[in-house]
Amino acid sequence: MPCMFRTALLGLALCLPSLVALADQFTPAQRAEIVKIMRDALKQDPSILRDAVAALQADETGKQKEMLAAAKSALIDPADPVGGNPHGDVTIVEFFDTRCPYCRKLEPTMADLLARDRGVRLVFKDLPILGPGSVLGSKALLAAQKQGGYEKLREAVMSAPQQTTKATIQDAAQRLGLDWPRLQRDMEDPAIQARIDANLKLARSIGIEGTPALIIGGELIPGAVEGDELRSAIAKARATR
16 A cells, blocks of 8 residues: 555544534435545555554553643642652652442552552552542541541551441441541541542543542552552663653
8 A cells, every 4th residue: 555545544543533523514425435535545554543542542641641740839738648668769659449349359469569669659549439438537547647646547448348338437446546536536527528629620630530549650550450560660660760
């Protein structure tokens, strides 16, 4: 297939979302002709579709990096709870939901990483997206932060049954030596709800669609990744400092 013709078809493939939006402006004959051209081209050279997908992915990656750069100051708030080394040379920002099974699956992998790499700072972003139980869990953790108990209550809640209730939180808090009456009061503090709302808004602004979501070195990594992928992302972040 001539290079110029192939390039034109690749451009057409990249414009397909726009063409779909403008479909009503074409006559039935024109729409049929466009579909025929694309089908014939893909039969002759299926790599056109692969290249179009790769180009779209590259475009999305570029846009996401721009969004992350624009949100850099909000990603690391001094009020955020921190695990690992508070002065680490690499920062991981973790958006999580206490009831998310994939967030829970990530816990031992992250614990192992922090134990092995003392240069990592882990910033927690509570993102309760799975209903009232998740909101309850996030409020409890952020209230516990005022007593210096964020991480230990987080560990307890994340290892408890997923159906988070006030009773399960009370049991964990008292077992850990936290002041339960104070914790209850602080959970209703409007400032805590404001922090949750800010996390939800921030997540939307950078294209986070689920939990867990990790940001390492200016890149968004979705899902419960394995240790090797985490270490690779950290090494890359260190190399580009």
